[in-house]
Structure formats: structure tokens, C-alpha cells
Amino acid sequence: MIEDKNQSRTSLSNLGEFGLIEHLTSNFSISNPSTVLGIGDDAAVLDFKGESVVLTTDFLVEGVHFDLSYMPLKHLGYKAVVVNLSDVYAMNATATQITVSIAVSNRFTLEALEALYDGIRAAATVYGVDVVGGDTTSSVSGLTISVTAVGRASANDLVQRNGAKPNDLLVVTGDIGAAYLGLQVLEREKEVFKVNPNNQPDLDPYSYLVERQLKPEARKDIVALLRDLTVRPTSMIDISDGLSSEIIHLCKQSQVGCDLYEEKIPLDPQVISTCEEFNLDSTTIALSGGEDYELLMTISQNDFPKIKANPNLTVIGHMTESKSGMHLVTRAAEKIPLTAQGWNSLKNQ
Amino acid sequence: MIEDKNQSRTSLSNLGEFGLIEHLTSNFSISNPSTVLGIGDDAAVLDFKGESVVLTTDFLVEGVHFDLSYMPLKHLGYKAVVVNLSDVYAMNATATQITVSIAVSNRFTLEALEALYDGIRAAATVYGVDVVGGDTTSSVSGLTISVTAVGRASANDLVQRNGAKPNDLLVVTGDIGAAYLGLQVLEREKEVFKVNPNNQPDLDPYSYLVERQLKPEARKDIVALLRDLTVRPTSMIDISDGLSSEIIHLCKQSQVGCDLYEEKIPLDPQVISTCEEFNLDSTTIALSGGEDYELLMTISQNDFPKIKANPNLTVIGHMTESKSGMHLVTRAAEKIPLTAQGWNSLKNQ
Numbered sequence: 078m079i080e081d082k083n084q085s086r087t088s089l090s091n092l093g094e095f096g097l098i099e100h101l102t103s104n105f106s107i108s109n110p111s112t113v114l115g116i117g118d119d120a121a122v123l124d125f126k127g128e129s130v131v132l133t134t135d136f137l138v139e140g141v142h143f144d145l146s147y148m149p150l151k152h153l154g155y156k157a158v159v160v161n162l163s164d165v166y167a168m169n170a171t172a173t174q175i176t177v178s179i180a181v182s183n184r185f186t187l188e189a190l191e192a193l194y195d196g197i198r199a200a201a202t203v204y205g206v207d208v209v210g211g212d213t214t215s216s217v218s219g220l221t222i223s224v225t226a227v228g229r230a231s232a233n234d235l236v237q238r239n240g241a242k243p244n245d246l247l248v249v250t251g252d253i254g255a256a257y258l259g260l261q262v263l264e265r266e267k268e269v270f271k272v273n274p275n276n277q278p279d280l281d282p283y284s285y286l287v288e289r290q291l292k293p294e295a296r297k298d299i300v301a302l303l304r305d306l307t308v309r310p311t312s313m314i315d316i317s318d319g320l321s322s323e324i325i326h327l328c329k330q331s332q333v334g335c336d337l338y339e340e341k342i343p344l345d346p347q348v349i350s351t352c353e354e355f356n357l358d359s360t361t362i363a364l365s366g367g368e369d370y371e372l373l374m375t376i377s378q379n380d381f382p383k384i385k386a387n388p389n390l391t392v393i394g395h396m397t398e399s400k401s402g403m404h405l406v407t408r409a410a411e412k413i414p415l416t417a418q419g420w421n422s423l424k425n426q
Numbered sequence: 427m428i429e430d431k432n433q434s435r436t437s438l439s440n441l442g443e444f445g446l447i448e449h450l451t452s453n454f455s456i457s458n459p460s461t462v463l464g465i466g467d468d469a470a471v472l473d474f475k476g477e478s479v480v481l482t483t484d485f486l487v488e489g490v491h492f493d494l495s496y497m498p499l500k501h502l503g504y505k506a507v508v509v510n511l512s513d514v515y516a517m518n519a520t521a522t523q524i525t526v527s528i529a530v531s532n533r534f535t536l537e538a539l540e541a542l543y544d545g546i547r548a549a550a551t552v553y554g555v556d557v558v559g560g561d562t563t564s565s566v567s568g569l570t571i572s573v574t575a576v577g578r579a580s581a582n583d584l585v586q587r588n589g590a591k592p593n594d595l596l597v598v599t600g601d602i603g604a605a606y607l608g609l610q611v612l613e614r615e616k617e618v619f620k621v622n623p624n625n626q627p628d629l630d631p632y633s634y635l636v637e638r639q640l641k642p643e644a645r646k647d648i649v650a651l652l653r654d655l656t657v658r659p660t661s662m663i664d665i666s667d668g669l670s671s672e673i674i675h676l677c678k679q680s681q682v683g684c685d686l687y688e689e690k691i692p693l694d695p696q697v698i699s700t701c702e703e704f705n706l707d708s709t710t711i712a713l714s715g716g717e718d719y720e721l722l723m724t725i726s727q728n729d730f731p732k733i734k735a736n737p738n739l740t741v742i743g744h745m746t747e748s749k750s751g752m753h754l755v756t757r758a759a760e761k762i763p764l765t766a767q768g769w770n771s772l773k774n775q
Contacts, residue, residue, distance in 0.1 A: 098560060102543065102560075105557045109523065109556050115557070121559040130472075132574075134527050134559055134572070138565050141564050178483050190446070198454055207456045207458050210481060212485045213450070218568075
């Protein structure tokens with residue numbers, strides 16, 4: 078009988094992405110006085126002479142985070158920047174600088190990389206950030222992009238994930254679920270193309286969904302809006318992994334519970350019609366789809382008059398005591414426990 | 427006849443790594459007042475309330491920058507941090523924080539990543555930096571590590587690459603060439619192992635070389651030494667791509683020439699003996715080997731008494747007018763133009 082010599086080895090897919098980084102860095106200590114906040118929020122916070130510097134970084138890997146068969150390189154460059162800036166805005170900070178590193182195989186031409194950098198430059202211009210560094214190297218296969226963003230805020234303005242209180246309102250920006258459905262539409266067209274390369278896809282009915290997938294925008298405007306409204310959220314996070322998993326993050330880090338109302342979740346009409354066409358439940362998509370890059374925040378009830386009727390902000394629930402748990406309240410007024418089924422790159426392989 | 431439709435495409439290997447990033451970012455503009463220095467030095471410089479923040483990032487790709495058949499994961503984690511910190515020290519700054527992102531295929535177990543992070547934590551402890559963030563994701567194949575380092579300095583202490591003046595002394599720390607030879611020794615043992623897996627390599631005669639390759643250190647001590655000696659270099663760079671190519675960087679960015687004296691280049695006895703054994707020219711190895719992570723700087727002649735006889739600092743030449751060009755002065759007193767033959771990852775594939 079052959080013995081399994083690897084019996085003590087742990088497969089990475091047993092942990093999620095969040096569990097992995099938490100596990101690997103759990104015994105890392107902080108020793109510099111300028112380190113205000115380390116791992117565990119949208120971005121790290123550093124203090125330099127009383128001003129807060131936020132720092133966040135993201136990896137995008139070909140075949141895991143993007144598929145170049147329907148993702149134009151210019152859009153990819155744009156998106157690589159946007160997903161990072163979203164984390165800066167989720168700290169209620171202003172993004173100021175980014176570094177962009179790429180590893181590419183020789184399959185890519187200079188012209189391809191120029192298109193990628195055209196997208197990076199376009200995003201840097203739109204969001205007013207400077208590209209101040211990076212590294213360019215070869216890879217054995219595929220394209221990997223690493224973006225690091227720096228932002229700044231006064232210490233009073235910064236919003237972390239851990240400040241939500243019971244009775245705070247749960248608020249989301251924009252609408253949810255479109256990016257995931259955009260990916261489903263693109264995947265379907267890719268399959269059609271494989272069968273019949275001459276088929277011209279009609280993406281018009283899905284234009285919003287596809288744009289949300291291929292050219293997402295980060296909510297820089299919300300940081301400005303909150304300042305104008307003089308609202309400082311008690312906690313905030315960006316929705317990259319799906320509404321459900323991000324609500325759970327806020328609840329756990331703030332040690333509160335939550336009631337989320339199904340009927341309040343903002344959905345675009347294209348999300349509703351496409352869910353019907355694909356025979357998908359729109360609430361499930363909103364809860365678990367991911368990649369929306371909207372902001373999820375909690376605000377004090379006292380601030381409700383300031384945000385009421387603002388088209389950018391939708392109240393979708395409220396926070397409760399921790400012991401009440403985290404629930405979705407359905408249209409039928411049933412309470413279902415929220416579970417994290419967000420997009421998990423480590424389980425996709 | 428089949429037309430070559432790709433005739434206008436440019437292969438990446440036609441440009442070097444440095445040429446590529448320069449080309450791709452040549453029309454990127456800087457708009458934030460806090461951006462003091464963008465792409466083109468060891469690190470970017472940001473200004474936050476009068477304090478300079480330096481920011482630098484590096485990619486390490488399996489099969490390009492490291493080979494796990496002789497690079498233990500703990501050493502790899504250590505080295506990934508060290509090569510980044512070296513860029514911070516090359517700005518004459520103090521490293522304070524790092525972020526570490528990894529993309530891994532499912533070939534890696536949790537225990538393997540724990541070994542990697544043990545090395546990262548060891549380096550963070552030795553160099554006194556805090557790990558404040560990162561991203562962990564899956565890859566289609568292999569391991570990719572991206573490290574970003576943050577440092578700080580007063581604006582007066584910062585040293586860029588562009589301040590060298592004619593008659594300044596060219597100074598290098600430590601000794602050169604060992605890391606490259608360490609790699610040659612390890613590659614040879616790998617070939618021996620393929621033929622006879624039971625062969626036990628005797629690496630004792632190469633212990634220094636192998637350590638310089640597998641566990642390099644960054645010269646944090648030099649930043650402290652220069653402060654103690656009250657010497658502020660006029661320019662500085664870290665030697666990651668070989669002495670020759672880094673001298674050329676300093677000369678071009680400072681618009682000066684250089685005479686480098688072959689007989690002055692500091693070599694460890696193991697470098698000399700191993701070069702003889704491998705039938706390699708030690709000067710060529712020192713000029714083009716790379717990965718030494720020593721610091722190369724220029725200092726004013728007035729500062730010579732302060733550094734004289736310091737075992738960490740070796741004067742290897744002096745800067746000249748730009749029109750004199752960049753030369754190696756051989757032991758036979760011949761002047762040979764310096765050429766950049768540094769390690770170029772884009773040409774390795």
C-alpha cells in the first residue's frame with residue numbers, strides 16, 4: 078500500500094482568500110509609530126506628521142481575474158487602476174498616486190502593452206492620480222498586473238470597517254449585480270463565438286451590464302458627496318466580493334448584527350430582465366455576484382435627513398446587536414441568515 | 427503567399443526592461459502637488475506636510491527571478507523583502523512599511539506559504555518594517571510575489587540618481603560579483619543532481635557566494651553610517667543589475683562621465699577563486715553579474731577624509747565631464763567604454 082506522504086499538507090482551497098492572508102499574517106507585529114492601521118481593512122493607514130496616508134494593493138492575474146478573449150487591454154488597464162482606487166475611496170480618502178507593475182510573457186507585443194498603458198493613463202487622468210513607479214518584468218506565461226495606490230485624508234475623515242453601531246443605517250451606492258451579469262453575458266458570447274466565429278453578438282440589451290464588467294468606475298464622487306453632505310460614515314467598505322460577504326465583513330469587524338431588506342436592494346432594470354432571461358434569482362446575484370465596486374457604509378440615524386432622497390445612496394437595512402445575527406429579510410418577511418458566497422479566486426482553480 | 431499580418435508588431439525583447447517602462451510611461455503627466463518625484467529613480471518621492479515619503483515596488487516571478495528547486499521558500503520570502511528595501515536605502519531613506527502580494531497556483535500548500543511568510547516576517551523583523559497590507563490570489567501557474575515598500579526621510583537627506591558632479595568620487599559598499607557566482611554554483615549543482623540525485627553537494631567552498639544569492643541583505647547600515655559620518659552622497663543607486671549598468675544610470679541621469687578603476691573593484695576571495703575554477707573573468711562578473719544589492723554612490727571630494735579607510739566603503743573611480751564618456755580603466759591602464767550588460771529579465775525568456 079502506498080502511503081500518502083502529503084497527509085499533513087493543507088490545500089489552499091480549504092481556506093478562502095481572506096482566511097489565507099489572515100492566517101499567514103496573524104503573528105506579524107507592528108513596530109513603527111507611523112503605522113496606524115495594518116492588514117484587515119480596505120487599505121493600510123500610515124501617519125506622516127499628522128496626515129494620514131492610505132496604502133492599498135491589488136493583483137490581477139490572467140485566467141483568474143480577466144480573460145483577454147473579451148477584455149480589451151485598454152479596458153483592462155483602466156479596470157486595474159479603478160479596482161485599487163475603489164479601496165482608497167472606501168477609506169473616505171483621496172487617491173493621489175499609484176504604482177503599476179506588470180509581468181508579461183513574450184506572447185505580448187509592445188503595441189499590446191501600449192494599449193494596456195493607454196487604459197492606465199486614461200484612468201489616472203479621470204481620477205487625478207499620478208503614476209509614480211512600477212516594475213516591468215517577464216513572466217513564464219500570461220499577464221499579471223499589480224497596482225498599489227496611495228491616498229491621503231485627515232485622520233478625522235478616515236473611515237474604517239469597524240465603527241458600525243447597532244441602529245446605524247446600512248447604505249449602498251449605485252446599484253448591485255450588474256458586473257457579474259455582464260460577465261455571464263460575455264462568457265455566453267464567447268461560447269457562441271467558439272461554435273460560430275461569424276456570429277455578430279447583439280450586446281445592446283446588455284450594454285450597462287457589459288460596461289459594468291469591462292469598464293467599472295470607482296466612487297470618487299461619493300467621497301466628495303459625503304463631504305458636501307457633512308456625513309461621516311461610521312464604517313465603510315467597497316463591494317468587490319458581493320454584497321453579502323462585505324456586509325459580513327462590516328458586521329464582524331464592528332461586532333454588530335444586521336437586517337438587510339431584500340426589497341430595498343437597488344437593481345438596474347437590465348439586471349432584472351437579464352436575470353429573468355438567464356433564469357437567475359436577482360437577489361442571489363446582488364448578494365454574491367461581486368465586482369460592483371460600489372461603496373457600502375453605515376451611517377448614524379441622525380444623518381438620515383442629510384442623505385434622504387439622494388439618488389446615489391440607498392438605505393438597504395440597519396445594524397443590530399451582535400447577538401441578533403446577520404439576516405436577509407425577504408419580501409415575504411422571512412429572516413434568512415446571510416452567508417458569504419462572494420467571489421473567491423482561490424476556489425476557482 | 428501568406429502575408430505577415432504582424433509586421434507592425436514590436437517584440438518586447440527588442441526593448442530592455444528599463445527601456446520598456448520608460449517608453450510606456452513617457453507621456454504620463456504629474457498633477458498632484460504631493461508628487462515630488464515619479465518614475466526613474468530607485469523609488470518615487472511623495473511629500474506629505476514637508477516630510478518625504480518614498481515608495482518603491484518590485485515583482486518576483488517564478489522561473490524568471492527564482493527557481494524553487496534550490497531556493498527555499500523561507501529564503502525567497504526574505505529576499506523578496508530585502509530587494510525592495512534596498513531601493514529605499516538607495517534613496518538614503520528609512521524603510522518603514524511594506525505590502526506583500528502573492529499569486530499562487532494550487533501546487534502550493536498552506537505549509538509552503540507559511541514558510542514563505544516566515545521569511546517575510548524574518549526580514550520585516552531584521553529591518554524593522556511593518557507588513558501593513560497585501561493581496562493573496564490564485565495563479566494559473568507558478569508563484570508571483572509583488573512587494574511595495576514605503577520609507578521616509580527629510581527632504582534634505584534624500585539622495586537621487588541625478589546629483590553626481592564631475593570630480594566626485596565613485597564609491598561602492600561591500601563587495602561585488604558574489605551573488606551571480608552563487609547562482610552559477612547552484613545551477614551547476616542542480617545539473618549534477620539531475621544526473622545523480624544521491625550526490626551530496628559540498629557547498630562549503632562557496633558558502634559566501636551561495637548566501638549572497640539565497641539570502642542577500644540590504645544595506646540599511648549604510649544609511650546610518652552615512653548619517654554618522656555626516657556624508658550626504660551626491661547621487662546613489664542600488665546595484666541590482668550589475669555595476670556597469672548602474673554606473674551608466676548614474677552618469678546618464680547626472681549628465682556626467684566616469685572613470686572606473688578595475689583594480690579598485692572590491693572582490694571577495696571566494697569570488698576570485700571561483701572565477702578561476704569556472705574560468706570566468708572576475709571583472710566581467712563584477713561589471714555584469716547583478717543581484718548584489720550593494721549601494722553605489724558618488725560623494726564630493728571634500729568628504730573623502732570622512733570615508734577614508736572605512737571598511738564598508740571603497741572608492742572605485744571618479745566622475746568626469748559628460749563629454750569624456752564612461753570608461754573602465756584596466757589594470758594595464760587601458761580605457762575601455764563601459765557597456766550595460768546587466769541582467770535583463772525580458773531577454774531571458
